[in-house]
Amino acid sequence: MVRRIEHIAIAVKDVETSVRLFETLLGKSCGSIETLPDERVKVAFFELDGGRIELVEGIGSDNPTSKFIERRGEGLHHICLEVEDLPETLRLLHAAGFPLIDTAPKPGSSGTRVAFLHPKGCNGVLIELVEQPSEA
Structure with missing residues (x-):
């Protein structure tokens, strides 16, 4: 089901400074x-052997990333x-009882x-699942 760790994301106050x-x-x-715009974030990626590091800055004070930084810091x-x-991975995880933020x-x-x-189903860790675009 899981192919690899695609990236590790770090919440930052200012993506340009953090870059x-x-x-x-x-x-x-x-x-x-x-x-x-739909997620209200700015992101920057660093390519590394075996994965990437993503820097994430929330746009505005009412988005999840900004609220995360407000509560926990960068x-x-x-x-x-x-x-x-x-879609199949989400179906299988939902059937196994994992709480989904996105269905x-x-x-x-x-x-x-x-x-x-949702972190409450993953020992407190927010997990993002990603599917790469098809090469058709």
Whole structure:
């Protein structure tokens, strides 16, 4: 069902400032900063061998990422797992009793489809599931 850890996301107050910090830390450049209006976030990814690091900044004070930072401060936000068939994975996890935040896939960055599992069913960790765009 799960293919690999796709990325680890870090909630940040200012993605541009954090990009500069992580470029120095990782010794590599960020690809680009993408705004996802439906999710009300700006994201930046760093490609690493075997996965990526995502920096996530909430747009406005009333979105989940901004509320997360308000409660907990900047830091680890979620772990993203790549799956082959997101609708089927959601069906199987729901049947197994996992609490779903998203019952159906929604658009993610770079043409992906994503859905989230509630942390209360995953030992306190927010889990994002991602399906890569088909190469058809």
